[in-house]
Amino acid sequence: MKMKPRSDDTLIETGSFRDPSGFVFYHNDEVYRCVDNASWAVLSELQASGLLKKCVDSYHLVPSRLLDGDEAKKIQQLFETPSHFVWHEKLDVVTYPYEWSFSMLLDAAVMHLKLQKKLVENQWSLKDATAFNVMFRNSEPVFIDLASIEKPVRLDIWNAYGQFCKMFLYPIMLFRDRGIQPKQIFQSGIEGMDVDQAYRQLGFFKSIAPSRILDVYLQRRLNKHTFEQNKAVKQRLETKNTKNATQLVNLDRLIRKISGFRKKTRADGIWHDYQADNSYSDAARDQKHAYIESFLAAEKPATVLDLGCNTGEYSRLAVEAGARVISIDSDHDSVDHLYVLAKKNKWPIQTILADLSNPPPDIGFMNRERKALMKRVSGDCVFALALIHHLHITGRIPLEGIAGMFAQLSNRFLIVEYIDREDAMFQTLLSLREDIYQDMSVERFKAAFAGHFELRKEEKLNHTDRYMFTYEKKATPGA
């Protein structure tokens, strides 16, 4: 389906072209979906049956409304070709599976299966099972692709089960058994991991373990490779079957299996005690907390972007001050830990697993399907606490470059912690590296940040070699 908007204030989502029945677009900061007649009929039936509301209320489907009357007329004016439109609730932050931790992938998988189960119970189904159809509203997974809901020919099996394995089940197994993180799978291949790759990564013995033999070993063995065999399978797929009981058995099996992986992974004790950071005395930590709290109380930023969030000690201060927080870290277990905590406590924290010295780029067809991380996140205030020495020494990024990144990500404020040469952490990072940081000093640091920011406040943390700075972004950089 191809339609040109009349004017530039209507922006078509460049990542929604694979489904020919419609596309997503943006207008006045709202999200809409344009659908063809066939899709519209299906969605109307879904809405009339009350199932649409049920899925939105209890099964994490993105809040959606089929537009009619004046509302539809208003949106129709944006296009020349007559069509149908659906409104979707906009999510604050877009994240992709390669920015999720293991628990996030797991929650997305279980949500996906439960939604499919609810649909199948009512004679509906999801036509695909890509992890890119799931995003997060803080720590709640949200299914965003309404157009994926269909009236299937067969209800005894799920056509998208194979895709579900590639996008969810195998990545979960591979993290569980081989420590391979979701980002290693999804950033290099947006189709997930196919059964042959999964089999090779897991190895023969893991693949025939009782919890894996059906989905990995047998599925691989049953793959047909000739045209004739494929034709026979296709013919069976086109034969109607309205009995959903067997698919429900399979979905229950998958839900139990994946929930089991969650328990087993946790019991293995991969969590570490991140709270213990020995570079601080209690007094210095209290002073740092007080510095940040007084800033939050005075400026009340609506959104905070916590870069290098660790397990979210300072993200939580921002939450307590009423901010919505995006927390980014490159350490998988820290992000996972914070995600689980935020979910349990219902904190408005959106966790993202990403390395700031190499953030996820634009990927997909024409490099336009999935947007780069730097285009998707920002905050009224950026926190960069105990971060810059990692970027500067481990990542070898010049201070000016770091300041430039903060300026791009911040709408207004920046709270940054500077760690001087004498600090124990600085020395540890330096221990095996060539010391090319002889000129590192508070003055040198301030000079690097002066190009983009106006200094508002500074404070040395007592009995440490660490300094806190509050900056405000300059209207015109370099002025």
Place this chain on the structure above:
Amino acid sequence: MHSVSVYLAYIDPGTGAIVLQFLIAGIAGIAIFFRGAVGKFLGFFGIGKSSPDADEDETEE
């Protein structure tokens, strides 16, 4: 013939996932049939469980 089979292996037919489900469906179908049959048999004598299938929402941890 061999070359055709190699070619199709390359485009990843993904039929294994479908065939596997037919297999699971077959086995589960038999299980469900017997569970139903046993249920009816017991129900005939007034023994049976009440259906607990109330609409449960996801809250499991």
